[in-house]
Amino acid sequence: MTTEDDNTRHAAKMGKIKAARDRMMATKTAEKGLIIVHTGAGKGKSSAAFGMIFRCIAHGMRCGVVQFIKGGMSTGERDLITERFGDICAFHTMGEGFTWETQDKTRDTQLAKAAWEKAKELILDPENRMVLLDEINIALRYGYLDIAEVTDFLATRKPPLTHVVLTGRNAKPELIEIADLVTEMELVKHPFRAGVKAQKGVEF
Incomplete structure (x- = not known):
């Protein structure tokens, strides 16, 4: 087979794939907050979630971040957002560090509940197109927050076009059930x- 024949066959194959993909894409017309x-x-x-936050910032879309576990340690993403994009992205670090460092469940629970109140405030603000709840799954895993309250709020009170991103290990099955996108x-x-x-630059 000549190079020309190979290119012709490849072009024909890719043309069929493109036609099939175009037909599929024509059926995807809905828009919703995920x-x-x-x-x-x-x-x-968290790194992938912050990538989406920076996409929102790049598109001029207001957004917000609530960190449920991470404490006062300086991180690149927080420093960049608060110093340069604070006008478009509200950033709230509400935790005091990882649970094995604090060793105080009562205090951690109080902080998690305060973070959840701030999260609800940001989500309910129709100007925010995306809200990142960083490490909320950890707070849910340790019982600092009521999973039923969180899922009910997201399912019934989240504005229709607002995206909410929830990160952390061991996501609860109830959360996965109501989610639109799970990775x-x-x-x-x-x-x-x-x-x-x-x-x-890698972890923080």
């Missing part, structure tokens, strides 16, 4: 297991 869940043991849940990050390899600490 409930998006990033979960799993692998790295990248599970699978852990294949992680440098931490080889003695490499969390590094600036």
Whole structure:
């Protein structure tokens, strides 16, 4: 087979694929605010969520972030958003660190509930097109928040065009059930297991 024959066959194959895809895309006309869940043991849940927040910022769409677990430690995403995009993206760090560091369930529960109140406020604001609830799945896993309250609010009170992104390991089945988009990050390899600490620009 000549290179010309190969190119001709390839073009014909790709043409059929494009035609089929165009027919499929023509049926996708709905627009809605999505409930998006990033979960799993692998790295990248918050990173992917912040990627969507930066997309919103780039499109001039107002958005918000509530961090349920992470505390006062400086992170690149928070510093960038608060210093340069605070006019379009509200950023609230409501936790005091990971649960194994605080070791105070009463305090952690109070902070998680305060974060949830702030989250509801941001979600109900029709000017916000996306709200990221970073590590809320951890708060739900430890019982700091009532999963029924969270899912009921998202299912019945979230504005129709507002996207809500919820991150963290061990997403509750009830949350997965009402979500429109669920991605599970699978852990294949992680440098931490080889003695490499969390590094600036990769983890924070």
